[in-house]
Amino acid sequence: MNQPSAAQTPGLVAATPSLAMLRSLTLVAGLSGLLVVLAYQITLPLIEENKRIAIERALFKVIPGAVSRRDFVATDQGIIAADDGTDQGTLIYAGYDKQGRLSGVALEAAAQGYQDVIRLLYSFDPACQCIRGIQVLKMAETPGIGDKISKDADFQENFAELDARLNADGSALSNDILMVKHGTKTEPWQIDAISGATISSRAVARMLNDSAQQMVPEIMTYLDRLQDSGGEKQ
Amino acid sequence: MSSLPNQQETVSADTFLRGLWEENPVFVMLLGMCPVLAVTNSAINALAMGLATTFVLLCSSSLVSLLRKLIPKQVRIATYIVIIATFVTIVDYSIQAISLDLYNALGAFIQLIVVNCMILGRAEAYASKQRLGATVINGLGMGVGFTIALLCLGSVREILGAGSLFGFPLFAENFQPWVVMILPPGGFFVLGGWLLLFNWYRQHRERKLMERQGATAGGS
Numbered sequence: 034m035n036q037p038s039a040a041q042t043p044g045l046v047a048a049t050p051s052l053a054m055l056r057s058l059t060l061v062a063g064l065s066g067l068l069v070v071l072a073y074q075i076t077l078p079l080i081e082e083n084k085r086i087a088i089e090r091a092l093f094k095v096i097p098g099a100v101s102r103r104d105f106v107a108t109d110q111g112i113i114a115a116d117d118g119t120d121q122g123t124l125i126y127a128g129y130d131k132q133g134r135l136s137g138v139a140l141e142a143a144a145q146g147y148q149d150v151i152r153l154l155y156s157f158d159p160a161c162q163c164i165r166g167i168q169v170l171k172m173a174e175t176p177g178i179g180d181k182i183s184k185d186a187d188f189q190e191n192f193a194e195l196d197a198r199l200n201a202d203g204s205a206l207s208n209d210i211l212m213v214k215h216g217t218k219t220e221p222w223q224i225d226a227i228s229g230a231t232i233s234s235r236a237v238a239r240m241l242n243d244s245a246q247q248m249v250p251e252i253m254t255y256l257d258r259l260q261d262s263g264g265e266k267q
Numbered sequence: 268m269s270s271l272p273n274q275q276e277t278v279s280a281d282t283f284l285r286g287l288w289e290e291n292p293v294f295v296m297l298l299g300m301c302p303v304l305a306v307t308n309s310a311i312n313a314l315a316m317g318l319a320t321t322f323v324l325l326c327s328s329s330l331v332s333l334l335r336k337l338i339p340k341q342v343r344i345a346t347y348i349v350i351i352a353t354f355v356t357i358v359d360y361s362i363q364a365i366s367l368d369l370y371n372a373l374g375a376f377i378q379l380i381v382v383n384c385m386i387l388g389r390a391e392a393y394a395s396k397q398r399l400g401a402t403v404i405n406g407l408g409m410g411v412g413f414t415i416a417l418l419c420l421g422s423v424r425e426i427l428g429a430g431s432l433f434g435f436p437l438f439a440e441n442f443q444p445w446v447v448m449i450l451p452p453g454g455f456f457v458l459g460g461w462l463l464l465f466n467w468y469r470q471h472r473e474r475k476l477m478e479r480q481g482a483t484a485g486g487s
């Protein structure tokens with residue numbers, strides 16, 4: 034790739050060794066490609082396994098009482114089981130208790146936080162039509178301030194039973210999930226912000242509202258499909 | 268500095284120890300400040316970053332040293348960058364395979380090892396001129412020195428900023444963490460503190476040495 038410049042400078046005492054340059058760059062690039070592919074192939078199953086474990090751990094923590102799971106996809110044709118085909122759509126994780134009864138569904142939500150996108154898993158309980166817990170999957174919030182959204186006990190208390198009821202015609206939530214200033218929570222659909230971490234708190238409220246507005250009507254419509262644990266135990 | 272840039276160095280204890288003390292990449296040469304300040308907000312992150320950098324440094328220096336007669340000097344920087352980037356990619360995949368939590372904590376700084384000037388500096392100033400043996404020992408010393416320096420910063424910041432070390436709480440419930448220490452400014456404060464300590468000790472030692480020599484000269 035440096036050959037043209039070598040050809041343009043014939044006045045140099047020692048000629049630029051184009052062939053040597055070509056040879057060494059080819060050799061190094063080939064070696065590098067080989068090593069990278071090798072590393073990718075070796076680590077791929079381990080990485081996939083790690084991701085599955087991470088999702089599962091977060092899942093059983095976020096759905097109270099869940100011991101097994103089954104994946105569903107929300108498509109244009111409604112919610113269908115994910116294990117028969119690779120359909121594109123929003124993933125829904127359904128969690129079942131020991132008796133195989135549906136104890137809740139978990140959904141992923143994401144929104145822009147203070148520094149980067151915050152991704153979290155939240156669980157929706159169809160029995161009470163409420164959000165039962167959140168689990169942060171990925172964030173880059175300020176340590177000691179914004180990252181309290183994953184640890185702060187008072188903030189987590191918001192999601193013990195956060196109201197997400199549908200309106201009369203079942204097309205959307207009857208009340209928007211909203212963030213309110215710290216200490217001013219009065220309604221069950223409000224989220225009490227962490228003092229000093231308003232932007233991170235608002236991001237959580239916004240992503241929950243966006244995701245729930247879209248997904249809760251679907252889930253309530255196809256609830257009977259989700260209730261079937263498929264006899265699959267893990 | 269006592270390195271001999273254009274001569275083949277014979278391997279000695281000094282080849283290794285130089286990276287720890289006399290030419291410590293962080294405290295003396297002030298190289299690679301980006302990861303030093305960014306990921307040392309906890310001891311475990313600092314340790315992981317130090318080990319990842321050591322691995323990349325060791326592998327890339329060895330390969331550069333092996334290929335040193337094959338690489339024409341016109342394309343040496345491009346070649347070094349390709350070699351370093353390869354090993355950084357390998358480390359990136361390996362950390363994902365070991366622990367996703369750690370990978371998320373280190374964030375973009377794993378990929379940024381590519382532009383860590385300590386590694387490129389070692390390839391250019393040392394590995395491209397020395398035999399494999401000397402390069403491995405020297406690279407190991409530099410890597411260990413870098414890791415120790417990162418750990419020094421990381422543990423102080425974690426103790427002051429979060430009241431714990433390697434995730435284990437050190438103080439009673441009523442300890443109020445000094446949050447600024449795990450935020451970016453804390454990195455500068457702690458680095459400044461360590462540099463002060465390090466340079467004070469070096470000067471102290473040199474003065475002692477001079478005094479002793481002066482006394483001998485005066486006595487004769």
